[in-house]
Amino acid sequence: MALTPSDASRLTREVCAFAPIVPVLVIDDVDAARPLAEALVAGGLPALEVTLRTPAALPAIRTMAEVAGGYVGAGTLVTPKDVRAAKEAGATFGVSPGATDELLAACEKEDLPLLPGAATASEAMRLLSRGYDMLKFFPAEASGGAPALNALAAPLPQITFCPTGGISPGNATAYLRLPNVLCAGGSWVAPKNLVAAKDWSGIEALARAASELGKTQ
Template structure:
């Protein structure tokens, strides 16, 4: 899978809704119900971060949910890519990009949304064929004004800003011409997951799905 093909695939996934939920799960038994709630609320693309021991099992559970597009976040190594693909991940997300990680995603045919925080990083990925990127850490890297400044010199690159994005500032990102969607964790609070408040999470997803610039 070439970088251009990967970017085309991740752009289509990102365009499915204005928000991609960023999920940290400690209990895989909640994964399927969580996915159903988010999908019902209008957020089909789901990023499960590989930050817990339950993450791969959660991806396996979510991969069975109709209408969901489950991805693996926090990909750092080739081993992460292999494990995510085998668990059923349909796309991957990384905080940055390394040659080994990019090569593994190409080898295993996993569409990757690689992270970039600077013009140099974005240009390096574009040089390799990636034109759909994650802007991370969005707020710490300058927020919407910083991302806006990249639009004119790098109009061929589009982004999914993640990191510090909230309902309060999401609109400022979504208004930018080089933003396809945003990534955020607010739609699935840990407290709501622990309480198995699927109706509450669906409501949060519905609000997020209606976000505009």
């Protein structure tokens, strides 16, 4: 039986609730995948998004899926082929920059919970009409940032978001304090210079600081 949109949203919401920040990872070196995942999980960020932007992405997902305590997802899903490859690699959830009927159907067929992207009220409403109420707000900063996302809270209170795109330690809290935000996606917790230097303790420290970000009243 195919995964229903409501079940997909429930499962992605559970993953998004693990920590306030979901690391968005672009991995070039497969050898770095395991220690990177271990450092992020140890720092309190168990949900990891590996973007399908490099040849190393799928092998990295396979490796990271073996790390205890981690929940590895595949980002930048665009086609049904991406969905099948991500599922075969061991991804437990998917993330897309937008959404098409073809992509949604593929994720449902493959039983891969999807966090679909939306940047406007119309896109969010279309996904809601299909049964998706846990969405990615992308590109967050370019689409108006926290004020734009806050403006969607009143007319669409049944939708929860994970904003991604331009999120940093400086603006993350502005998003996380919104009533319709559960978590945010960010790449700053795994900067390329620290990955290249194999500074896993440094990455763990960044993850720990990010895991302590929370909603303020």
